[in-house]
Amino acid sequence: MRIIFTGGGTGGHIYPALAVAEEILNKKPQSKILFIGGTRNIESEIIGKAGFVMKTIKVTGLPRKITPQIFTFIWNLGLSIINSMRIIRGFKPSLIMGTGGYVSGPPIIAAWTMGIPIVLQEQNSYPGITTKKLARFARIVFLGFQDATGYFGKNAKTLVTGNPVRKNIQTVTRDKASTAFGLDPGLKTVLVFGGSQGAHSINCVLSEIVEDIAELDIQVIWQTGNNEYDEWKRFDGCSGGKIKVVPYIDTMSNAYAASDLVVCRAGAMTMAEITACGLPGIFIPLPNAAENHQEYNARSLVNSGAASIILERELTPGNLRREIIGIVTSDEKLKEMSEQSEKLGIRDAASVIAGIIIEQYGMN
Numbered sequence: 364m365r366i367i368f369t370g371g372g373t374g375g376h377i378y379p380a381l382a383v384a385e386e387i388l389n390k391k392p393q394s395k396i397l398f399i400g401g402t403r404n405i406e407s408e409i410i411g412k413a414g415f416v417m418k419t420i421k422v423t424g425l426p427r428k429i430t431p432q433i434f435t436f437i438w439n440l441g442l443s444i445i446n447s448m449r450i451i452r453g454f455k456p457s458l459i460m461g462t463g464g465y466v467s468g469p470p471i472i473a474a475w476t477m478g479i480p481i482v483l484q485e486q487n488s489y490p491g492i493t494t495k496k497l498a499r500f501a502r503i504v505f506l507g508f509q510d511a512t513g514y515f516g517k518n519a520k521t522l523v524t525g526n527p528v529r530k531n532i533q534t535v536t537r538d539k540a541s542t543a544f545g546l547d548p549g550l551k552t553v554l555v556f557g558g559s560q561g562a563h564s565i566n567c568v569l570s571e572i573v574e575d576i577a578e579l580d581i582q583v584i585w586q587t588g589n590n591e592y593d594e595w596k597r598f599d600g601c602s603g604g605k606i607k608v609v610p611y612i613d614t615m616s617n618a619y620a621a622s623d624l625v626v627c628r629a630g631a632m633t634m635a636e637i638t639a640c641g642l643p644g645i646f647i648p649l650p651n652a653a654e655n656h657q658e659y660n661a662r663s664l665v666n667s668g669a670a671s672i673i674l675e676r677e678l679t680p681g682n683l684r685r686e687i688i689g690i691v692t693s694d695e696k697l698k699e700m701s702e703q704s705e706k707l708g709i710r711d712a713a714s715v716i717a718g719i720i721i722e723q724y725g726m727n
Contacts, residue, residue, distance in 0.1 A: 364391055364725045365455060369399040369470040370462030371406040375632040379484055379713075380462040381413050382527035386717035391725060397454050399447060401466040412613070418450045422466050440469060447473035458482065458724040461501075463491050475500040480724055484716065486526050486631035488663055489656040490514045502723075505716050507631050508663065524716055525709025526635035532616050533640055533710070540620035544607045546582050551691045554622035556586035556612070562628060564678060565647060566591055569626075570598065571680040572687075577602030581691055584622065586612050623701075624691055626683070629661035629672075635712075641705030643697065644670040645686050647678055669704035 368384055370376040377400075384396050398417040400406035410417045422443040423436055447470040451459070459474040461467035462484045474481050483501045485494040488508035498504050498519045506512060507526035515521055541548035553576070557565045566587055573583055582605045587595045592610035599608035612618050619625070619640040627633055629646040637644050644664065648657035664670040671686055690696055 364394040364721065365396075365457050366394065366720070366724075367397050367399055367451065367454060367456045367459040367470065367474075368462065369459065369467040370464050371400040371403065371466040372464035373630070374405065374409060375486060375630045376462050376464040376467075377406060377409050378529065378632050379486060379527045380460065381410070381415070382529045382713035383460065383484070383716050383720070384415065385413075385529060386527075386713040387721065390714075390717055391721055394725075395454075397450075397456070399450060399466075399470045401464075406466075420446045420450075420466070420469060422469055443469035444473050444476075448477065451477060451479065458720060460484065460720070461494075461497060462486075463494050465493055468493055468497065471497045471500060482720065484527070485511055486635075487511065487656045488631070488659045489654050491653060491656070503719070505712075507635065507712075508660075510659070510663065522719075525712040526631055527713030527716055528632070528635050528639045528710070529713070532619065532636055535614075535616045535620040537620050540617040543614075543617045544584055544621055545604065546584070546607060546621060548621070550580055550582050550605070551624075551697075552582040552584060552622045553624045553626060553687055553691060554584045554586075554618050555626040556618075557588060557628055562588065562647075562649075563591060564675060565626070566595055568678055568680050568683050570595060572684040573598060573606055574602050575684060576687060577605040579688065579692065581605070581687075583607065584612075584618055585609070586618075623697060624687065626687065629657040631656075631660050634660055634664060635709070638664070638669065638704050638708035639710050641701050641708060643690060643700030643704050645683070645690070646670055646672045647675060648672070650675040664704070664707065667703050667707055669700055669707055 368380040370380050387394050398410050398415055400417050402419050420443045458480045460482050461471045481501045482503050484505040486507045488510040490511050498515050504521045506521050506523045509523050512521050538548045585608045589610045596608050598606050625637050625642050626645045629648040646661035648661050661672050665672050
């Protein structure tokens, strides 16, 4: 079987593709896999480290307003579709799978014009514009949330599988993970991050309370993002080594295994990972996310008792400190939220999607 995966822009579009790709190779080792991505470093770094080959196309997002940039967009779109056709023609796939982000548009359109079967995977409870526009070309759209079904036309074939997470996300022991960060596995630990690019507002607020939290014998793993590490690295090792500051975490499996609570944005894949690990969360949705989809994502876990939410406009040192301490210092509350998170965790989505792909297209 030969399959192309396309999607990118953020880790949230790349990791589900990797999870399914790895499952396909696990089930059918002779399969050949290729990724088509954009020219941003994050895509080549993540995909390259996973051991896959990626071809790049130059593509830009659709302008939200009618401006002269629309003509540049149309020109670049045409070129990227032509380049995608060349890549597809050379690889000869039996299927192409898109996982969202504007970079997936040209390869999906190219595949449709060439008569190659297409499947899509949408991570969010409120589908992204790319997936909604491309769904008409797809044989099936795999969904991360039941809520997303209502946003597709009646002719679209959808299947709710949950979001695919990589198997290694749950394979590390707490002792080993804590040691990797130089922390004590016997102490409560909070993981704070703002996504693969970091989050300035979260970093600023955390900087005002992190030492207070650590003084309560609570450890903090703080991912600042590469661009802001120099500003906050002074906190690394403070409070008797209870604060660990890093620019970026390559192995999130270690971070999750070492932690009792996660403070983060509400990206769909982050939520899929923390529920797969049975961790409670404090979500701070990205306020300018398209169609406010991060708040939609977060509400689904908050309503189930697995998380709490702080909107960006309400993010203050006092509010964040109150939420963290209120959860971590109450064994009963921490246990209840962890149990609810574990109930929501879907751990076999990648296997289910890979199985359907192989069954329906693996012999082509």
